Amino acid sequence: MKWYCQKGEYGKGEVAEHAQLYRDCEKEGVGISVMKPFAGGQLLDEKTSLFKRTLTHTQCIQYALDRPAVMTVLPGVRSLDDLYTALSYVNASPEERDYSVIGEFTPASADGVRVCCSHIQPCPAGLNVGLINKYYNLALAGDELAKGHYDKPPLHAGDCVKCGHCESRCSFHVKQKRRMAEIAACFSK
Template sequence: MHYRTLGRTGFSVSEVGLGGEYLEGKSAEQVCAVVHAAMEGGVNILDCFMSEPNVRTNLGRALQGRRDKMYIQGHFRSVWENGQYGRTMDVQLVQQHFEDLLRRMQTDYIDIGMIHMIDNPAEYEALFQGPVMEYVQRLRQSGVIRAIGVSCHNPVTALRAVQTGLVDVLLFSINPAYDVLHEDAERPRTVDKTLFDHMERLNGINRVREALYRCCEERGVGITVMKSLAAGALLHAETSPFGQAMTVQQCMHYALTRPGVASVLVGMETVEQVADCLRYETMSEEELDYSFLFSQAPKFSMDGRCMYCNHCLPCPQHINIAQVQKYLDMALLDGVSPTLQGHYDSLEQKAGDCIACGICETQCPFSVSIVERMQKAAALFER
């Protein structure tokens, strides 16, 4: 395993990191097996944004006797209410759920206190002019957290956060589809070929994202990466906006070649997936090369594609929106198999329970037409 310094924190983190999202709903035994396999392979950074109590408890069990071998990136603002994930700026709720994280993870400190999902101007203003940041800074001063981070999907908001000087770590969504401008977008006047050396045949690089990566590098803000696989969309030609499939390792390599990036946090739920991600460390440059992806400069967009992150929750009908969306995409790709129908039927709340209130769409960072897709899912699975 190769290690990189995470910006000005000085933390030496593994290039391959563990995203804990898909461990939610898994048994304690499976969580332990995945965490232990990752650590035995040299992984030493774990992201836990999940507020669901059981997954926090299981991760704490997995780290018993190993806590000092793992950097934990734990999130503020992620809450569990009425049996669902949600987000809040209520500082009392933020404190309550952060203290719950400490208890369940069986630790008295968190290495990276990550402020969860600051994606728009309203959230930015509420954070940097409100009590949540004051609370986080007090924890930093007392040593309960060792660094302050912000997670974000929006490069404009992320850049503003980095420029405050208060942020040590940025958790940001990076993959080639997000980094390239749409054909009808304004073309940048110059493209830094050393930054995106394989993209000169495309329409250009999103200028704000380029500026963000450079700003992080210059200011010593370490970047940890989410969404490197675009929820698996880049792994299949049928679902990739490029029309060509990448490997897991090529997606990881793309992110790790961006300025400022220290670790790619890949969601893993099986020991086999851990082993596959660890193969990155032994692959040749030829195997990791992703330049083929940009050979035809296709028109594409990732807007409207579900990333299965459930940031659209809470749902007043208690629908597991991400799971419904995943089953819908699987059905549209390969049809409704008996096994897939069985998985869908096991959901407590289904797409047909959607009341089209639209709350989820206002919270989705990827502009997914959730209500319309719920109707499609109900038509496919509930006939």
């Protein structure tokens, strides 16, 4: 089976390929466990959501469970409150589970907001462009651990030499050179 996951060491693929992965798994009888159904909190805020809509925890869980072949979701919890919030899905009404608000979403809607694909690599300056963007998105979503993770690799957004290689290959037309400056300014605070 092909591997389409967009993150991780073998990360590659675009939205249409992910949809194909789900269909392939369903056809082959392979169950999928979805991790991070809130995308590290990004889906819970319209400013960071791929769908450009604020979704509730329940809507995110239902959306993930409704994908073909998905058997379970594994949300991260930082506290008992987080756990209760996730578990409120169990008693949620059909109206609360309804995520049709994202019905007009198309892959094109992701333009300019999503950068975590490995196919924009390699960066001639050696930056892990996807990871840097991922930690920035998590920081914007309020993840207090994101800066610590961002700091660990030897190269950071400030090391970008603005060659534009990643920008020219990005499927979502993210203005990466400008974004690297934005990320460097954010994490240097």
